[in-house]
Amino acid sequence: MTDLKMFRFFDSKKSINFVSSFYISLHIALFIISIALIGYDLFGINMGLEFQGGTELQIKFLSKEKLNLEEIQESLKKVGVERKNVQFTTEDSSILVRVEHQEIFSEKDIAIIEKEFKKVGLLSSVRKAEGVINGLHIRILELKEVTKNFINLYESYIINALSKIERFKIKNSQHIPNQIVYNDVLGRYEIEFDIEFYGTIDKILEMMHDKLGDFSIQKIEYVDSQISQSLKRESILAIIYAIIMVLFYILIRFDVLYIPGAIVCLFQDVCGSFLVFVLGRYEFDLPSIAAMLTVIGVSINNTIIVYDRIRAEAPASYDLISRDALLKYVNKAVNDTLSRTINTTLTVLFSSLSLWLLAGPVLKSFSAILSIGLLLGAFSSILAAPAMYVLMADNLGQKLHLLELELKYRNYKKEETR
Numbered sequence: 001m002t003d004l005k006m007f008r009f010f011d012s013k014k015s016i017n018f019v020s021s022f023y024i025s026l027h028i029a030l031f032i033i034s035i036a037l038i039g040y041d042l043f044g045i046n047m048g049l050e051f052q053g054g055t056e057l058q059i060k061f062l063s064k065e066k067l068n069l070e071e072i073q074e075s076l077k078k079v080g081v082e083r084k085n086v087q088f089t090t091e092d093s094s095i096l097v098r099v100e101h102q103e104i105f106s107e108k109d110i111a112i113i114e115k116e117f118k119k120v121g122l123l124s125s126v127r128k129a130e131g132v133i134n135g136l137h138i139r140i141l142e143l144k145e146v147t148k149n150f151i152n153l154y155e156s157y158i159i160n161a162l163s164k165i166e167r168f169k170i171k172n173s174q175h176i177p178n179q180i181v182y183n184d185v186l187g188r189y190e191i192e193f194d195i196e197f198y199g200t201i202d203k204i205l206e207m208m209h210d211k212l213g214d215f216s217i218q219k220i221e222y223v224d225s226q227i228s229q230s231l232k233r234e235s236i237l238a239i240i241y242a243i244i245m246v247l248f249y250i251l252i253r254f255d256v257l258y259i260p261g262a263i264v265c266l267f268q269d270v271c272g273s274f275l276v277f278v279l280g281r282y283e284f285d286l287p288s289i290a291a292m293l294t295v296i297g298v299s300i301n302n303t304i305i306v307y308d309r310i311r312a313e314a315p316a317s318y319d320l321i322s323r324d325a326l327l328k329y330v331n332k333a334v335n336d337t338l339s340r341t342i343n344t345t346l347t348v349l350f351s352s353l354s355l356w357l358l359a360g361p362v363l364k365s366f367s368a369i370l371s372i373g374l375l376l377g378a379f380s381s382i383l384a385a386p387a388m389y390v391l392m393a394d395n396l397g398q399k400l401h402l403l404e405l406e407l408k409y410r411n412y413k414k415e416e417t418r
Contacts, residue, residue, distance in 0.1 A: 058218040060215060136197070262300065
C-alpha cells in the first residue's frame with residue numbers, strides 16, 4: 001500500500017526567497033489600509049437597510065409590458081427616492097424600492113398639536129406611535145366622562161389640531177380609540193388614539209398605480225432608526241471584540257513581538273475587505289459582518305501556523321541569534337507552511353468565488369468580501385505578518401531579552417533576601 005501524501009503546489013526541497021519581499025509587503029499592507037480609510041472618508045459606503053433604517057418593498061406589476069427602469073427611477077425621484085434605491089429584482093416585471101428613514105414628525109409639530117389641545121382645555125400627551133411607520137399616538141388626559149358623543153368631540157379636536165400642520169394627510173378615516181383607561185388615583189379617564197398618516201411609501205404606491213397599473217406587494221420590510229443604530233453599534237463591537245480576543249490569544253501562546261504582525265495582518269485584511277464597499281459599491285449589510293468575521297478567523301489561523309513554525313525553528317533566546325540567521329529561520333518557516341496556507345485558502349476561495357459569480361444579489365457582498373479577504377489573508381500570512389515579526393525581533397529582540405534577564409535577577413534577589 002502506498003502512503004498518501006498531501007498535494008503540494010511547491011517543492012518542499014526548493015526554497016523561495018520571501019525575505020527579499022518582506023519590507024515591500026509591509027508597504028503594500030499599509031497602502032491597502034490607507035486606501036480603504038481615505039476611500040471611506042471620501043466616498044462613504046452603501047449601508048444596507050439593517051444599518052441605515054427605512055423601508056424596503058418589492059413590487060410586482062401585473063401588466064405584461066416591459067418596464068423601463070430609467071423612467072421609474074425618474075418618476076420616484078420626484079417623491080424623494082434616489083435613483084440608486086430603485087432597481088430590478090431577478091424578475092423583469094418586479095422592482096425593489098428602498099426608502100431611507102424619514103422622520104416626518106418633529107418636536108415642533110408635536111408642540112403645535114399639544115398647544116391646540118390646551119386651547120380647548122384638554123391635557124394631552126403626543127408621541128410617535130409604536131409599530132406604525134408614519135403614525136402618532138395621542139393620549140388625552142384627565143377626562144371626567146367618556147361617551148360616544150364626547151369621543152366624537154375629541155376626534156374633532158384632533159382633526160382640528162392636525163390641520164394646523166399642512167403636510168399631514170390622515171390615512172385612516174376612522175379614529176376608534178385604542179384604549180380607554182380609568183385612573184383610580186385622579187378619578188379621571190384617559191383616552192388614546194393611534195392615527196396614521198400618508199408617507200413616502202404611500203406616495204410611491206399611488207404613483208406606481210397611476211403610471212404602471214395594478215401591482216402586488218411581494219415584500220415589505222421596515223427597520224426603525226433606533227434599531228438600525230443599535231445593529232450598527234453591535235456589529236462594530238463584534239469585529240473589535242474578535243480582533244481583541246485574537247490578539248490576546250497570540251499574546252498568551254507566543255511573546256509580545258508577534259503581536260504587531262498580527263495587528264498589521266488583521267487590519268490589512270479587514271480594511272482590504274472594506275474596499276469591496278468603498279470601490280465596488282456593494283451594500284454593507286449583516287451578512288457582510290459575518291463574512292468579515294470569517295476572514296478574520298481564517299486569516300489569523302494561517303498566521304498562527306506560520307508563527308508556530310517560526311517559534312519551532314528559531315532559538316528561544318534572541319541574544320543567541322544574528323539577524324541573518326533570524327531571516328533564514330523565518331524564510332524556512334514560511335516555505336514549510338506555504339503549501340498548507342495555499343491549500344487552506346483555495347479550499348474556501350473556490351466556494352466563495354462560486355457564490356460571487358453564480359449566487360443571487362443577496363449573497364453578492366458576502367461572497368465578495370470572503371473572496372477578497374481570503375486572498376489578502378494569504379498574502380498577509382505569508383509576507384506581511386512574518387515581515388513585521390522580523391522587524392520587531394531585529395529592533396526589540398535584544399531589549400526584550402535584557403528585560404527578561406533583569407526581571408529574573410530581581411526575582412532572584414527577592415528570593416535571596418527572604
